[in-house]
Amino acid sequence: MGQVFEAQLVGTDLKIGIVVGRFNEFLTSKLLGGAMDGLKRHGVSEEDIDVAWVPGAFEVPFIAKKMAETKKYDAIIGLGTVIRGSTTHYDYVCNEAAKGIANVGLTTGVPVMFGIVTTETIEQAIERSGTKSGNKGYDAAVSAIEMANLNRLF
Numbered sequence: 496m497g498q499v500f501e502a503q504l505v506g507t508d509l510k511i512g513i514v515v516g517r518f519n520e521f522l523t524s525k526l527l528g529g530a531m532d533g534l535k536r537h538g539v540s541e542e543d544i545d546v547a548w549v550p551g552a553f554e555v556p557f558i559a560k561k562m563a564e565t566k567k568y569d570a571i572i573g574l575g576t577v578i579r580g581s582t583t584h585y586d587y588v589c590n591e592a593a594k595g596i597a598n599v600g601l602t603t604g605v606p607v608m609f610g611i612v613t614t615e616t617i618e619q620a621i622e623r624s625g626t627k628s629g630n631k632g633y634d635a636a637v638s639a640i641e642m643a644n645l646n647r648l649f
């Protein structure tokens with residue numbers, strides 16, 4: 496077997512950017528709280544975490560790209576909550592957020608986490624924002640630390 500690349504979940508010398516959508520703020524603020532908790536519990540200093548609020552999930556990739564281009568961040572976390580309504584709007588917002596976030600990571604070389612909760616119902620969103628199904632912001636924070644450290648190995 497050749498080399499095995501695996502990163503530690505240690506965030507002591509990492510600088511992290513977070514982009515969070517204000518749409519459904521009562522839930523995205525919980526995702527942000529979960530992300531901050533996940534970063535700090537793994538050693539990231541509060542002063543090494545920058546947060547940018549954008550109108551909604553659709554705008555997350557735009558500011559994530561701006562942040563990535565500064566080359567100041569080891570990883571970026573995109574947070575948002577998209578809940579299906581009665582029109583096709585949901586699909587456009589989700590698709591662009593997912594595609595955009597993936598694209599920012601691939602084009603800038605800075606890992607960008609997909610911490611966007613996409614649900615059919617408000618109950619499903621609440622469950623993933625710090626209640627019975629955990630907190631997707633926390634999960635994205637742990638993934639950001641892993642990817643930031645893994646990225647340094649290449």
Ligand SMILES: Nc1c(NC[C@H](O)[C@H](O)[C@H](O)CO)[nH]c(=O)[nH]c1=O
Binds near residue numbers: 519
């Ligand atoms: N419906 C949701 C949106 N919609 C707003 C868009 O994200 C965007 O801000 C607007 O279309 C202006 O470009 N955003 C969410 O984050 N969650 C939603 O459920």
Ligand SMILES: CC(=O)[C@@H](O)COP(=O)(O)O
Binds near residue numbers: 584
């Ligand atoms: C996900 C959304 O964009 C949603 O809030 C919009 O709802 P609707 O499709 O009822 O306009």
